[in-house]
Amino acid sequence: KQEVTQIPAALSVPEGENLVLNCSFTDSAIYNLQWFRQDPGKGLTSLLLIQSSQREQTSGRLNASLDKSSGRSTLYIAASQPGDSATYLCAVETSGSRLTFGEGTQLTVNP
Amino acid sequence: GAVVSQHPSWVICKSGTSVKIECRSLDFQATTMFWYRQFPKQSLMLMATSNEGSKATYEQGVEKDKFLINHASLTLSTLTVTSAHPEDSSFYICSARDSSQENEKLFFGSGTQLSVL
Numbered sequence: 119k120q121e122v123t124q125i126p127a128a129l130s131v132p133e134g135e136n137l138v139l140n141c142s143f144t145d146s147a148i149y150n151l152q153w154f155r156q157d158p159g160k161g162l163t164s165l166l167l168i169q170s171s172q173r174e175q176t177s178g179r180l181n182a183s184l185d186k187s188s189g190r191s192t193l194y195i196a197a198s199q200p201g202d203s204a205t206y207l208c209a210v211e212t213s214g215s216r217l218t219f220g221e222g223t224q225l226t227v228n229p
Numbered sequence: 230g231a232v233v234s235q236h237p238s239w240v241i242c243k244s245g246t247s248v249k250i251e252c253r254s255l256d257f258q259a260t261t262m263f264w265y266r267q268f269p270k271q272s273l274m275l276m277a278t279s280n281e282g283s284k285a286t287y288e289q290g291v292e293k294d295k296f297l298i299n300h301a302s303l304t305l306s307t308l309t310v311t312s313a314h315p316e317d318s319s320f321y322i323c324s325a326r327d328s329s330q331e332n333e334k335l336f337f338g339s340g341t342q343l344s345v346l
Binding site: 122150152154159160161162163164167207209211214215216217218221222 | 275335339
């Protein structure tokens with residue numbers, strides 16, 4: 119059974135700081151890994167998707183890496199802003215389009 | 230990008246009533262849609278896979294007679310919580326992928342917050 123773990127559970131940083139969120143998964147047989155952002159009481163916004171054959175993806179200030187063999191992914195956020203405050207979820211997709219989510223990292227960026 | 234519309238955004242109901250949640254793919258067709266549930270401070274858990282024109286596939290521990298899923302068209306799936314009870318209070322969210330696109334990411338609706346009194 120696939121299990122996804124995210125560390126840390128919560129993170130508070132001052133504005134402008136670079137930060138790294140971590141995600142690990144137990145079964146390396148994945149199709150892809152996706153990072154999402156969730157604002158309180160809201161749906162999910164897809165940030166980055168890394169296919170199993172890829173090692174990283176970048177979008178603006180965000181960079182996500184994937185090491186499938188070790189079952190790890192990181193989300194790097196550069197020059198953090200208060201608007202980045204949200205919960206960040208990592209999810210791996212396995213057969214049948216099934217997504218297994220981590221419990222998320224709650225990020226607070228203080229002005 | 231693709232848009233998945235989910236309604237209602239929130240609903241409050243009395244115990245014993247049924248609640249229907251709609252999930253629509255607005256600009257693409259989806260033969261398969263997915264329903265997730267999220268309890269406070271917990272992660273999203275897959276409840277069921279909705280298949281257009283056939284029966285839904287439920288995850289272990291999810292009561293199919295309580296959570297009725299209908300996927301009658303390529304752009305609409307509905308989840309009905311029957312005889313809702315306070316323990317069913319949760320955040321329900323659907324997702325879908327464009328059936329015509331390979332390796333396309335899954336898009337999520339905005340979710341429905343259900344509160345059962």
